[in-house]
Amino acid sequence: MMPDLDPETDLSFTRTLAVPRHLIWECWTKPEHIPHFFVPAPHKVTAVDIDLRVGGRFNTTFEVEGTAMENNGVYLELVEGEKLVFTDTYSEGWKPAADPFMTAILLLADAPGGGTSYTAIARHRNPDTRKTHEDMGFFDGWGTVATQLEAYAKELM
Secondary structure, three states, rough: OOOOOOOOOOOEEEEOOOOOOOHHHHHOOOOOHHOOOOOOOOOEEEEEEOOOOOOOOOEEEEEEEEEEEEOOOEEEEEEEEOOEEEEEOOOOOOOOOOOOOOOOEEEEOOOOOOOOEEEEEEOOOHHHHHHHHHHHOOHHHHHHHHHHHHHHHHOOO
């Protein structure tokens, strides 16, 4: 089910990926898969720590142009194979973040031909944060991640 989107604070796109939904879910929920797609190349993920449960951690470390960037967060909602919601607003133990950026919602559904309808939503606290994310390249960046995810998941078939 698609949540109501607020054009002032939310960014979203939907794409059909030519990979079964169960593989997309596996890629997003198992730490060994995350480094293969989670940030646009040539940037890379150097560490992943997942505790897949509501309130569990979703922590990643990226390397962007030689700089390590930690991103700690928690899962807010998990619907097996269908919906994954995580945020950097809190870290594990519901500790508030000093400067949260967004909440991500991933929606997966079966698509014709055995593929996956893949919707990525980024919710922001205010219009300024949304604009910052859009200007940073939300559509290109998350689109590249979706392309990388599809290519990597095809290798698992």
